[in-house]
Amino acid sequence: MPFRMQDVSLPIHPVPESTQSFDDLGLTAELATAVAELGWTHPTPIQAAIVPPALTGRDVIGLAETGSGKTAAFALPMVQRLEPGRGIRGLILSPTREITLQTKALLDYFGASRRLRAVSLVGGLNIRHQMDVLRKKPDIVVATPGRLLDHLERGTVRLDRVEELVLDEADHMLDLGFLPQIHRVLETLPAARHTMMFSATMPPPIARLTQRFLSDPLRVDITPPGRAAAGITHRLYLVDVDNKKPCILSLLSSELGPTLVFVRRRSDAEFLYRQLERAGHPVERIHADLSQSERIASLSGFREGRHQILIATDVAARGLDIPAIRHVVHYDLPDTVEDYVHRSGRTARGDATGIVSSIATWLDKEMIREIERALGQTLARCVTPGVEPYVERKAPATLRRRRLR
Helix, strand or coil: CCCCHHHCCCCCCCCCCCCCCHHHCCCCHHHHHHHHHCCCCCCCHHHHHHHHHHHCCCCEEEECCCCCCHHHHHHHHHHHHCCCCCCCCEEEECCCHHHHHHHHHHHHHHHHHHCCCEEEECCCCCHHHHHHHHCCCCCEEEECHHHHHHHHHHCCCCCCCCCEEEECCHHHHHHCCCHHHHHHHHCCCCCCCEEEEEECCCCHHHHHHHHHHCCCCEEEECCCCCCCCCCEEEEEEECCHHHHHHHHHHHHHHCCCCEEEEECCHHHHHHHHHHHHHCCCCEEEECCCCCHHHHHHHHHHHHCCCCCEEEEEHHHHCCCCCCCECEEEECCCCCCHHHHHHHHCCECCCCCCEEEEEEECHHHHHHHHHHHHHHCCCCEECCCCCCCCCCCCCCCHHHHHHHHC
16 A cells, blocks of 8 residues: 555644755655655754755764754655665664654655655664564664663664664653663664764763764854744742742633643643543643553544644653744753753744743742843743732842952
């Protein structure tokens, strides 16, 4: 049966485009047709910068955020460079099950014209079924590091002939503690291979990884200069510690539009989900304690508009390719400014506008200052009905003058 575009679910959202044409990137006629059928006419900046050198076999490092089009930036060169029917020649390491499945969907689409077969190996799914799929000798494996290592230790997958390697969301894999597993996987690969790595940031462990496993890589950096998208309106809700949950319940009851809520703990995700569900809100949640089928159902419901609110832990939500949304809520402020920008970038995609609301207490005052310095603006102090705001105390003028000396 011929492959049809509707056979896979490809995430679609507005992404800034370059002025170049896909015809300028050096794609084969088959892949150019596949791109055109998606309605893509101009590559995104990361695609325009990465695809041509990657097609020549140059190792590349792409610094770009989620939503920049980086999946196609590595999928297109990999599909074009591989020959089908020779066993596993392509490997993509991804941090989460959701990103893995999304990447496989794009490979299924682009690979159809060349009869390339991709498989996904993720935790939470039946490993024996994955063994059966591997026996059919796929061309490309897309996997989370932990599950791939399981297969390596069982002897159910061989990577000694891999020619194309992609490390996707490398900094997120570091956040999740996957660095030891990544090293163990990479040590089983042939030294002579083509490697592409993508990351939103370049912390020292990731920089050392590139020095060890990439050869003279071309570095392409299209990350924003420490700020969130221009179309975002930033709001800050300062409350006492005991008022955080009343604040978010009030906020979610009054705000309209698709909303993504970031929480730190799975228990908070479950609490908010139960409270909002009882109040009649169309809400879902996603975190690591849910089964794979439950997580997929939550994401599908949010993408298709059946649920207007998605509550997510950072680990479960980072890197998800989800539609442009109206409202991002930080129930817990992140640990770094980079994570604030990364989370906030889920709204105001392309030319759209969006709202980012942060719920904070006096314990977060230093992070608030860092965010305001990075954004170059003061976060607007707002209140929500029924919740008493925390009043910031300003130092006396004489004390402020002394501090400035």
